[in-house]
Amino acid sequence: MQTAQTPSVVSNPPEPPTQSLPRGALLVENFLSEREERSLLAAVAQLGDEQWQRLAHRRVCHFGYVFNYLTRTFESERLGNLPRWTDRVVERIQRVQSVVEQIKSAGPEADSRLAVEAAVLRCMHSELSKDELHCSRTAATHEPVVRFGGWSDVLMAPPNDVTELAAAMQRGGSVQPAFDQLTINEYECGVGLRAHVDTHSSFWGAIASVSLGSSCAFEFRRDAVHTKHASDPIQHVVFVPRCSLLIMDGESRYAWNHFIPMRKNDYGADGRELINRGTRISLTFRHVRHSRQCDCKWVAFCDSQSDTPKGSGGDYKSASSKMIEAARQKHRSELSEQLRSGHLRLEEHFVHKAYESIAPHFDDTRFAIWPRVRRFLSLLDKDACCIDIGCGNGKHLGEMAGHVFKFGCDACPTLMSITRSKIQLAQLGVALAENLPFRNQSFDGAICIAVLHHLSSASARLAALREMARVLTIGGKGIVYVWAREQEHEHKTIDRWIALSDLGVDGAENNDYLAPWLVHVGAREDWKARALELGGEWDHTRRGVKVYRYYHLFEGDELVSLVQSLGNVRVCSSFYERSNWGCVFERVY
Numbered sequence: 001m002q003t004a005q006t007p008s009v010v011s012n013p014p015e016p017p018t019q020s021l022p023r024g025a026l027l028v029e030n031f032l033s034e035r036e037e038r039s040l041l042a043a044v045a046q047l048g049d050e051q052w053q054r055l056a057h058r059r060v061c062h063f064g065y066v067f068n069y070l071t072r073t074f075e076s077e078r079l080g081n082l083p084r085w086t087d088r089v090v091e092r093i094q095r096v097q098s099v100v101e102q103i104k105s106a107g108p109e110a111d112s113r114l115a116v117e118a119a120v121l122r123c124m125h126s127e128l129s130k131d132e133l134h135c136s137r138t139a140a141t142h143e144p145v146v147r148f149g150g151w152s153d154v155l156m157a158p159p160n161d162v163t164e165l166a167a168a169m170q171r172g173g174s175v176q177p178a179f180d181q182l183t184i185n186e187y188e189c190g191v192g193l194r195a196h197v198d199t200h201s202s203f204w205g206a207i208a209s210v211s212l213g214s215s216c217a218f219e220f221r222r223d224a225v226h227t228k229h230a231s232d233p234i235q236h237v238v239f240v241p242r243c244s245l246l247i248m249d250g251e252s253r254y255a256w257n258h259f260i261p262m263r264k265n266d267y268g269a270d271g272r273e274l275i276n277r278g279t280r281i282s283l284t285f286r287h288v289r290h291s292r293q294c295d296c297k298w299v300a301f302c303d304s305q306s307d308t309p310k311g312s313g314g315d316y317k318s319a320s321s322k323m324i325e326a327a328r329q330k331h332r333s334e335l336s337e338q339l340r341s342g343h344l345r346l347e348e349h350f351v352h353k354a355y356e357s358i359a360p361h362f363d364d365t366r367f368a369i370w371p372r373v374r375r376f377l378s379l380l381d382k383d384a385c386c387i388d389i390g391c392g393n394g395k396h397l398g399e400m401a402g403h404v405f406k407f408g409c410d411a412c413p414t415l416m417s418i419t420r421s422k423i424q425l426a427q428l429g430v431a432l433a434e435n436l437p438f439r440n441q442s443f444d445g446a447i448c449i450a451v452l453h454h455l456s457s458a459s460a461r462l463a464a465l466r467e468m469a470r471v472l473t474i475g476g477k478g479i480v481y482v483w484a485r486e487q488e489h490e491h492k493t494i495d496r497w498i499a500l501s502d503l504g505v506d507g508a509e510n511n512d513y514l515a516p517w518l519v520h521v522g523a524r525e526d527w528k529a530r531a532l533e534l535g536g537e538w539d540h541t542r543r544g545v546k547v548y549r550y551y552h553l554f555e556g557d558e559l560v561s562l563v564q565s566l567g568n569v570r571v572c573s574s575f576y577e578r579s580n581w582g583c584v585f586e587r588v589y
């Protein structure tokens with residue numbers, strides 16, 4: 001699996017848990033006995049290799065309906081029932097849900113935290129008293145602990161005999177609808193889960209997740225713009241132990257992002273002791289929403305209700321929500337399909353077309369020069385010839401001293417014309433880095449900044465470097481920068497990106513990602529319109545037009561090894577700097 005890829009350089013220090021939960025979430029510790037855990041793990045171990053789908057960092061297995069990670073929806077074809085070996089655990093989840101429902105229906109302070117916790121605890125105790133469970137729970141530490149993210153702490157009297165309540169509900173048939181979709185996730189130690197809200201239009205009601213084999217920290221986040229009061233929390237971190245049940249319902253399910261940080265240990269519930277992670281298996285039960293239309297009140301997070309999300313500035317109001325939604329779904333499934341069948345060439349769509357669609361907005365944001373690049377440019381001799389390969393909006397050409405003969409090329413025609421309008425004394429042309437239209441040994445200096453990571457095969461990346469070396473004079477120097485797999489702020493980057501291997505794209509490498517560029521809601525109208533027209537999609541949560549760009553992230557010494565493999569260059573220096581790898585080299589023959 002993914003252990004080999006687990007970044008060792010990245011430090012992602014654990015945060016002590018707040019042990020609080022957003023409204024509507026419920027954590028029941030010791031929901032399963034260890035014996036039950038063992039038997040569930042044994043059942044999972046029996047699954048055949050062919051039943052698992054390998055994603056970038058974990059593997060998953062679906063029952064009932066397959067979940068498609070590109071479209072973020074379930075596939076319509078039903079696969080059959082959930083496995084029988086989950087029956088007992090599902091029954092117990094439903095019993096807990098029934099108890100919570102009963103308390104909530106009791107009055108205005110319905111989901112009082114303490115009332116729900118007390119009632120669920122009693123329900124768990126009644127479960128515990130069953131012989132089979134009892135004998136495997138010996139130590140006092142195996143007592144269930146219940147945490148609920150309720151509206152208030154007002155203690156309402158819980159029903160006196162919850163056991164009776166549960167029994168009565170059982171007699172009247174389960175009041176809880178059956179789960180019809182199960183995803184089994186297997187996370188190796190160190191692997192996390194990117195922040196997301198489970199698609200509203202795909203699943204309705206509560207989502208229940210049972211943890212087996214290892215604990216992990218579970219985080220909930222939301223944007224401050226979605227809080228009513230400045231003091232409302234925007235983050236909860238909860239330690240989820242093995243054998244526990246986590247239910248996400250109501251606000252916690254519809255209006256909070258949840259994720260599992262990528263790291264190898266977490267603070268336990270006491271916030272003091274670091275607990276190492278092992279391999280965690282989660283069983284996540286959901287209800288498929290066949291209508292594919294959600295009408296919840298958390299409109300800002302709802303993919304079904306795409307009339308302008310609150311505060312988004314009124315853009316695109318004219319288009320009906322259904323049309324936007326339909327177009328978006330169609331776009332995503334087509335993308336998934338085309339990518340899988342190889343019709344959509346990665347670079348064509350996610351590099352060339354993507355840059356065309358964001359070019360004016362991209363230009364507006366790109367002006368800073370990295371210190372090492374500035375230094376490289378400042379050391380160019382008088383009358384030197386220097387080429388900027390993948391010059392984008394020409395910001396580096398503008399930095400080159402007046403006495404340098406400047407050349408620039410880029411694959412994006414619109415960026416080239418933007419550069420042309422700004423940089424007067426330069427020779428500019430549209431060209432691919434792998435095929436430079438220059439004679440051998442034409443340049444004393446060459447820079448190639450943030451370009452190689454857009455080439456989708458190792459051979460193309462090598463070809464581009466070979467071209468760079470070819471056009472350099474003997475003794476000429478080059479500098480290369482690429483995005484690193486070792487991102488400094490993973491929750492803002494990799495955790496939000498789409499791993500190509502999650503999409504089932506043949507030949508996708510492990511470090512291949514689609515990273516969104518956002519033409520935000522405040523950007524110029526024509527920039528947003530251009531991005532939408534050229535394939536971008538409206539993102540409700542982040543409020544803007546989202547355009548995915550393809551990246552191959554370089555890991556460890558990958559860049560320097562590639563440079564060294566050219567044979568005719570000497571590496572002068574290599575470095576890691578703010579989520580990028582860089583290398584300066586000199587052509588030696």
Ligand SMILES: O=C(O)CCC(=O)C(=O)O
Pocket residue numbers: 183185193198209210258282284
């Ligand atoms: O592993 C878990 O407990 C959560 C999984 C999850 O959030 C999901 O599959 O959407």
Ligand SMILES: [Fe+2]
Pocket residue numbers: 196197198258
């Ligand atoms: Fe989820």
